[in-house]
Amino acid sequence: MATFEHTTVLLHEAIAALAIKPDGIYVDCTLGGGGHSREILKQLGPTGHLFSFDQDQTAIDYNQDNLADYLASGQVTFIKSNFANLRTELTARGIDQVDGIVYDLGVSSPQFDNAARGFSYQHDAPLDMRMDQSADLTAQTVVNTWPYADLVRIFYRYGEEKFSKQVARAIERHREIAPIETTGQLVDIIKEAIPARARRTGGHPAKRVFQAIRIAVNNELGVLETSLEQAVDLINVHGRVSVITFQSLEDRLVKAIFKEHSDLPELPPGLPVIPAEMQPDYRLVSRKPIVPSAEEIAANRRARSARLRVIERLNEKHN
Template sequence: MAFIHETVLLEATVDAIQPRDGGRYIDATLGGGGHTRLLLERSAPTGCVLAFDQDTTAIENARVTLADMAFRLQTVHANFAHIEQEATNRGFQQVDGILFDLGVSSPQFDVAERGFSYRQDGPLDMRMDRRQRMTAETFVNEASVETLTNVFFRYGEEKFSRAIARKIVEAREVSRITSTVVLADLIKAAIPAAARRSGPHPARRVFQAIRIAVNDELAVLQTGIEGAFSLLNQGGRLAVISFHSLEDRIVKQTFRDFATGCICPPELPICTCGRTPRGRLVSRKPIAPTEEEQTNNPRARSAKLRVIEKL
């Protein structure tokens, strides 16, 4: 399968990293290889890149599309939650820039067999790493109504979470739910008709929530960002592109913590906590795609780029 993916915020993200000849960089989310290629080009002729992805399709694609620069590229089939250990094992314990492009790549959405899409009929899979046991089918058919409700509300911000969870539990008592379209239809049936007449597809928020739960995305994001920041040289930059509010909140709060100095009560005459900032926010507000990019690539509309520099 060809791994064709339109990279979001390509120039803005790589510009923020400021690659140079001889630098060492990490792309924590290889995907279609767009950011990786530009990092390699901008750090030529001697810069090196270590690229992570938990999807073997992305790794195999990079070996072909980036073959002309393979001598400066290493790929790692691993979740970026392990970035600190895996990078250190490969000699990338001190790097000049790291980027994360979060979310699901276009090929994962567009191939029905991956089970991410509510618009195409396929198996309920949703695993980014096919080596793991948990699938969307397992989660949907075995989680309690309370767990389903909480996941749909927390990760999907779905206000009809309980009604949808009950509908799913009722349906699986008759027959195991194995199809994306069957699940999408159940979700649609659980939502009042008036609420279905406007806005996005009724299943979008729930599918997002299930995907996040199956891949434990928010927990690994926190771990990954902290591990990545520890690998940076002084002056090195960490750039993260997020696509929904839950991700962006974690990035924003973690970056803010890195950039926070003294936390002593203001009434104290001198600092006793000894805390100093570890990073500097490159921009207070997130960088958004241009109107042109949003028009050309609708999936870019919700993207937010945040950048921090290590002090």
């Protein structure tokens, strides 16, 4: 089996939050190294089933071996697709409701550490950053063809980069001379654009711009919103959706979607009791996000920014 080392973050917390029923139907939207999938499968009985999505063929290939026993017993189905297609892919398999869904967002360690994938500012490689290697849009296209204004927008919004304009301007200057082809070239351009005093604080100077380009290449916030709307709709009463995020933009989006579904509606003034049909159809399992323990963070640096949010369905929809 090829090595595929990914240390799963919030493994037990995210799965415990699903309150698994042995005969239930579950979905892991982000199979990766199979950590969360395996934990769900351990708790499923012979009549339970798991559907595991990944848009990256390498994750699916790895788990053909890694989860071979569960594949052989027919308890797991792999779906090589973007989780934005959650409903369509499940419907195609005759499933219209499920008991729980987990997301563990972002890239896996093998994706990040494989220099050739172009995700990392620490390795020199072609600018790629596609999680789905069959997709059309690459980081190279974004960097070399997107207009200045679009670059500024993504650097501000997805990278929260203070020097967005300076970096976009430097990219424009360089690409007029020759295409920017590698992560190493882009790192040098970013370093040149960010003032020296600012380069000494806030981590690696290319970190925020690389995050922004990755989010844009994979449309990470767009597909998350689309998928979560489907997920809250697909779960049965008492079913739960558990989401682990690794950066604030994603966490804010999850928080906002869950809040919208679990908030009480505007009530007419003076209403003594809230009528049943006005009660929210969902509840937040914990008001504050669940975060990794100090021990988990000490053992795995990637865990330090993780946040877990969980929502539960209480009723069928009141329409």
